[in-house]
Amino acid sequence: MQSTGVAPDAAFRLSSPIDCHPPVRAQEIPMQLTSLFNDDSAVSPVIGVILMVAITVILAAVIGTFVLGLGDQVSETSPQASFSFDYTNTSGDLTITHESGTSIDADRVSISGPVGTNGDTWADIDGSATEISAGSSITVTANDSSFASGETVRVIWTSESGSSSSTLQSWTYNG
DSSP states (O other): OOOOSSOTTHHHHHHSOOOOSOOOOGGGHHHHHHHHHHOOTTHHHHHHHHHHHHHHHHHHHHHHHHHTTHHHHHTOOOOOEEEEEEEETTTTEEEEEEEEEOOEEGGGEEEESSBTTTTOBHHHHSTTOSEEOTTOEEEEEBTTSSOOTTOEEEEEEEOTTSSOEEEEEEEEOOO
């Protein structure tokens, strides 16, 4: 046998994985598993970190919605209300009545269309109204003593901040 200058079992040691731990016997496995379940030395710090990250994410989301202005829009949804229109052709009067739905601040509702009070609020048209509730009504008059076919009158709600508005109901003359 020729001498290579390497220990006879060196080739074996270099080509096989090095195992630093002694082999585990079958009766020791349950003991190791139970020790894992009973060892909770790192549980508290991990849970603490998870809770801190969750709180940070929630705070960032809440602050972000208000910084971007999304929080203001949530509270400014248009009211749900139904209005009826009764038109008298001979006088050109159009009576608008709040039939049902939520009560609305009279300063937030305006009437738009070819009427003498175009753009005026409900409170401006009816000087005593502060709130529009079921049964409340106002009368507006057409600009030219009667409406032309296809002309539309709208009941428009505007948010308190003035940043949004919506048409609650509209009426179109088909004469």
